[in-house]
Amino acid sequence: MNTTNLPVKVINQSKHVLPSYQTEHSAGMDLRANLEAPVILKPLQRALIPTGLFIELPEGHEAQIRPRSGLAYKHGISIVNSPGTIDADYRGEIKVLLVNLSDQDFVVEDGERVAQMVVARYERVTWAEAEVLTDTERGAGGYGSTGTK
Numbered sequence: 001m002n003t004t005n006l007p008v009k010v011i012n013q014s015k016h017v018l019p020s021y022q023t024e025h026s027a028g029m030d031l032r033a034n035l036e037a038p039v040i041l042k043p044l045q046r047a048l049i050p051t052g053l054f055i056e057l058p059e060g061h062e063a064q065i066r067p068r069s070g071l072a073y074k075h076g077i078s079i080v081n082s083p084g085t086i087d088a089d090y091r092g093e094i095k096v097l098l099v100n101l102s103d104q105d106f107v108v109e110d111g112e113r114v115a116q117m118v119v120a121r122y123e124r125v126t127w128a129e130a131e132v133l134t135d136t137e138r139g140a141g142g143y144g145s146t147g148t149k
C-alpha cells in the first residue's frame, strides 16, 4: 500500500489532542469542537464551530472538511459548505460550518468530533480558449440522461 505521510505544520490552540486517523487506512482525521460552552443547534440552524487548529499545508495541497456519516445519520448534522476547502495559503483557524437538518435540537459539546479533514493534492489549470469542444457519446447529456436502472 503506497500511502504518504506528509508533514503538515500545525499550531494547536485547542484544549484537545491533535486530530488523528482512527483506523489504519482512514482517509480523514476527525476534528474536535473547541468550545467554551456547548452550542445548541436548533432545527435548520447553522453555526461556525472553532477547532483551535491552525495549519500550513504544503503547496499543491488542500484540506477538505467533510461531514461525519454517523452524526448525519443519527442526528441530521451536516456541513453547509460541504466539502469545506482549506487553502494552502490560509493561516486562520480551521472552523466547521455545521447545520442541523433534523427536527430536533442538537447540542455540540466541547471535544466532540464534528467533522473529518481529508488532505488532497489539487491541480491548477490555465484556460485554452476554443471555438468547439471534442464530440463525445455523452455530449450535453446529464442530470439522469443515462436512466436509473
Ligand SMILES: O=c1ccn([C@H]2C[C@H](O)[C@@H](COP(=O)(O)OP(=O)(O)OP(=O)(O)O)O2)c(=O)[nH]1
Binding pocket: 065, 081, 083, 084, 085, 086, 087, 088, 090, 093, 094, 095, 096, 097
Ligand atoms: O469550512 C471551511 C471553509 C473555509 N475555511 C477557511 C479556509 C479557507 O482557506 C478560507 C476561505 O474559504 P472559502 O474560499 O471557501 O471561502 P470564501 O467565502 O470564498 O472566502 P474568501 O473570500 O476568504 O476566499 O476559509 C474554514 O476554516 N472552514
Ligand SMILES: [Mg+2]
Binding pocket: none
Ligand atoms: Mg474563496
